[in-house]
Amino acid sequence: MSLSLKQEFENMLTKESRLAIELSADNAMIFGVDIYLIGGIVRDFIMHNKIKDIDIAVEGDAIEFAEFLSSKVRCRIIQIQENLKTAKIIFPSGVEIDFASTREEIYTGSGILPKAHNFGCNLKNDVKRRDFTINTLAIKLTDNKKYELVDYFGGYQDILNKKIKILHEKSFIDDPSRIIRALKFKERFDFEIDEKTYNLMLQYLKIPDKNMPLERIKSEVKQYFSIDKEDIYERFIESESYKLFCDNPVQVINKSRLNEIKTLNIPEKPDIRFIYFVCLVINSDYTSLRFNLTAREIKIINQVREFLFCNTEKQDNLQIYKSYKDADNQAVLIYYLLSGDKNVIKFLSELKNTEILTTGKDLIELGFKPSKSFSDIFDLILKEKLDGKLKTKEEETVFIKNNIKKESE
Ligand code: ATP
Numbered sequence: 069m070s071l072s073l074k075q076e077f078e079n080m081l082t083k084e085s086r087l088a089i090e091l092s093a094d095n096a097m098i099f100g101v102d103i104y105l106i107g108g109i110v111r112d113f114i115m116h117n118k119i120k121d122i123d124i125a126v127e128g129d130a131i132e133f134a135e136f137l138s139s140k141v142r143c144r145i146i147q148i149q150e151n152l153k154t155a156k157i158i159f160p161s162g163v164e165i166d167f168a169s170t171r172e173e174i175y176t177g178s179g180i181l182p183k184a185h186n187f188g189c190n191l192k193n194d195v196k197r198r199d200f201t202i203n204t205l206a207i208k209l210t211d212n213k214k215y216e217l218v219d220y221f222g223g224y225q226d227i228l229n230k231k232i233k234i235l236h237e238k239s240f241i242d243d244p245s246r247i248i249r250a251l252k253f254k255e256r257f258d259f260e261i262d263e264k265t266y267n268l269m270l271q272y273l274k275i276p277d278k279n280m281p282l283e284r285i286k287s288e289v290k291q292y293f294s295i296d297k298e299d300i301y302e303r304f305i306e307s308e309s310y311k312l313f314c315d316n317p318v319q320v321i322n323k324s325r326l327n328e329i330k331t332l333n334i335p336e337k338p339d340i341r342f343i344y345f346v347c348l349v350i351n352s353d354y355t356s357l358r359f360n361l362t363a364r365e366i367k368i369i370n371q372v373r374e375f376l377f378c379n380t381e382k383q384d385n386l387q388i389y390k391s392y393k394d395a396d397n398q399a400v401l402i403y404y405l406l407s408g409d410k411n412v413i414k415f416l417s418e419l420k421n422t423e424i425l426t427t428g429k430d431l432i433e434l435g436f437k438p439s440k441s442f443s444d445i446f447d448l449i450l451k452e453k454l455d456g457k458l459k460t461k462e463e464e465t466v467f468i469k470n471n472i473k474k475e476s477e
Contacts, residue, residue: 070216074213074214096210101210111205123165124168127190131155143159153171171187178242178244192220195220202223231261232254240272247312251292251309300344313349314352321347336398346369379409422453
């Protein structure tokens, strides 16, 4: 039975997007290749979700087709990826379309990026390489505007049944990042992971020492944690999928502290995705995580560990200020989340922006000889300022005159 998605095509896309797709389809017929809307866009049509990207599979060479299209129609190629034979095109209306040559993929090891081959293969062989049945759907565009659904793996019914299903038993072995993708789609759409798929997922997670590259995993973990939903972290822990890359994550995140840091009035807002990530890896030896962490990410993790390790009682505002002033804001926030140390809130909301207005030059003008003791003098002023006793520069000057002796005196 054939199913037309003409209505969705007409109602869910902007006029500009429809025009760009129709121009692509007309020219594909002239060029002599079949093209298809593919993957997420088709899934989102059926689910009546907002359409984000327009992906088109070309049963031929997508780069050659994009070059042909841009020679016939007002549009421009803005990106080409030779190795995967893909091309991105932008139309004067601003609509962008990603064209990808159909291809097959061969996995040479678990988690290792697959080798692409047989470019321009038929669509059925292309969709075989995809992650879940719900992402294998296509709409043929070179078919005189019938917009019929092409469904080789029962993805349409799986969308109706809200099921996430892999295509073959080795799927997670080929690409373990699919485990996190499954969780992402489950959370995003409120779907269930199909029982067999779920069991294969658990089976994979039980394999010890999964020595695989984590590049794809890192990007999927980030996307998973972009979902703004209650208890998203705890469900990730429950799924045990953290076992792909670490073994001893923080189990529960304190909700009221999380809300507190989300609503703090500070210039650099907490990076929630990264905060969750740190909670996963904070207790692991991150050098063995193969995550390709950036220098800043490593610095933040080290600082949080240091704070947790040296959590000594702070005596006064000056000590609090000095403990956190040179640290990365995100590290301070994560430390608070994990420790509940209220000094952090005091630092961020009251102390952080404290500035001494007196300069070294001012001290010289007041008769002090330049020396190392200047830093002690500044500490004395800073302490008073942090305690709220001095506000203006004049008050600082009076304080210095009344309280600090010159060496010669
Ligand atoms: P969204 O962009 O809404 O997150 P999407 O399905 O478009 O969803 P992408 O990550 O952009 O997701 O991937 C595009 C398509 O590529 C998917 O629909 C899927 O068919 C395929 N794909 C992506 N990642 C994998 C993977 N790890 N294994 C197999 N196929 C994948």
